Amino acid sequence: xxxxxxxxxxxxxxxxxxxxxxxxxxxxxxxxxxxxxxxxxxxxxxxxxxxxxxxxxxxxxxxxxxxxxxxxxxxxxxxxxxxxxxx
Numbered sequence: 084x085x086x087x088x089x090x091x092x093x094x095x096x097x098x099x100x101x102x103x104x105x106x107x108x109x110x111x112x113x114x115x116x117x118x119x120x121x122x123x124x125x126x127x128x129x130x131x132x133x134x135x136x137x138x139x140x141x142x143x144x145x146x147x148x149x150x151x152x153x154x155x156x157x158x159x160x161x162x163x164x165x166x167x168x169x170x
Contacts, residue, residue, distance in 0.1 A: 087156050087160050091159065095108060095117070098126055108152065109152075111150070112151075113152070124148075127149055131155070135159050135163055136166070137166055139162070
């Protein structure tokens with residue numbers, strides 16, 4: 084598990100007010116397992132933006148982005164890389 088994934092798991096716990104160990108969050112099916120609806124997804128993505136100091140493009144805001152740790156990790160890593168390249 085890389086640093087981005089660890090931070091994302093902790094951010095998910097904080098954003099969704101969960102009382103669990105980060106390692107117990109599944110890699111896939113987060114929407115169903117954690118009960119993430121559209122409002123919770125937006126709140127989670129706002130927390131992700133703040134945690135990683137990135138901007139999630141409006142066109143990328145969708146439930147699929149928050150349904151998989153791997154998908155979200157890849158997205159965040161790409162955005163962080165883009166921010167550093169633009170700096």
